[in-house]
Amino acid sequence: MxxxxxxxxxxxxxxxxxxxxxxxxxxxxxxxxxxxxxxxxxxxxxxxxxxxxxxxxxxxxxxxxxxxxxxxxxxxxxIRMEDLRAGFKAYLPLGLVIAAIMVLEMAFVLGTTWSAAGPQAARPDDYNNTLALGEAMYTDYIFAVQVGGVILLVGMVAAIALTLRKRTDVKRTDPSKQVRVRAKDRVRMANIQVPKDSGPAGQSAQGEAK
The missing domain is CATH 1.20.120.1200 (NADH-ubiquinone/plastoquinone oxidoreductase chain 6, subunit NuoJ)
Structure with a gap:
């Protein structure tokens, strides 16, 4: 050994x-x-x-x-484990049946592989399994790789679409409007005339004069 x-x-x-x-x-x-x-x-x-x-x-x-x-x-x-274990006994028989089927399938595949397996294929000293895998993926199985990529892309877009919500209580910034803004649209100078006899100061001055 x-x-x-x-x-x-x-x-x-x-x-x-x-x-x-x-x-x-x-x-x-x-x-x-x-x-x-x-x-x-x-x-x-x-x-x-x-x-x-x-x-x-x-x-x-x-x-x-x-x-x-x-x-x-x-x-x-x-996560609360008490909530997860609430229906454990109800699904236990079905889980045991599915587990038994999976064990039998794996045992059948492994038994067939071990019984029908021949000698290991001869490989050269400079064999590169990464290169061989890449050549097999993009030559013999290129269509399957492309289909898998499209399925993953559709799943990603579907997940984004399902979780996207249009909210009205959120302020969003428009960069194009910020770039086109002018100073006179934002700031306005106003000349306000304040009467001298108005306000608390003017009333107190008039009271002293009386």
Whole structure:
């Protein structure tokens, strides 16, 4: 047993324990932190398998952006666990059925892969999986990549459109009007004649004179 095999088993144990803590943790913040550890450990396993590009992509996109955003959202929402557990028993049978179906599907796929897997394909010493992945994406699967980009763009526009609200109680600044403004439109000099016998000072002066 070499060092790579020992490291694989260590990372696999950490991955399983962290994934279990995501489900069993009482605090949502603790669950998100264990989910970050799960993704990071999975990326290390991908690194051991030679998929460096996918490993770094998992760390940068999911761990560095998505899960950090989830963590801040969960911390700011102040979720009450009592409200989340209110209907736990009602949805438990359906959840167990769905979990069993997912386990059977994964077992079928992994069993088929292990039983029908042949020897590893021969690769040259200067093989670059990032280059091979890029060539496959933008040559053989260019249409699928473009469709995925359009779907993501539509989702982003739909999210903005759904959350956009036209508010009337907010003052908005028009830069074009500010640029075209003239001094005489903003400032007006007025010469106001104030009578000497009006006002508190004039009345007090008249009272003294009497």
């Amino acid at each position: 070499n060092f790579v095999t020992v490291l694989f088993y260590i990372l696999a144990i950490v991955l399983v324990v962290a994934a279990a803590r995501v489900v069993t943790a009482r605090s949502p913040v603790t669950a998100v932190l264990h989910l970050i550890l799960t993704f990071f450990t999975a990326s290390m396993l991908w690194m051991l398998l030679g998929a460096e590009f996918l490993s770094l992509l998992l760390v940068i996109v999911y761990v560095g952006a998505v899960l950090v955003m989830f963590l801040f959202v969960v911390m700011m929402l102040d």
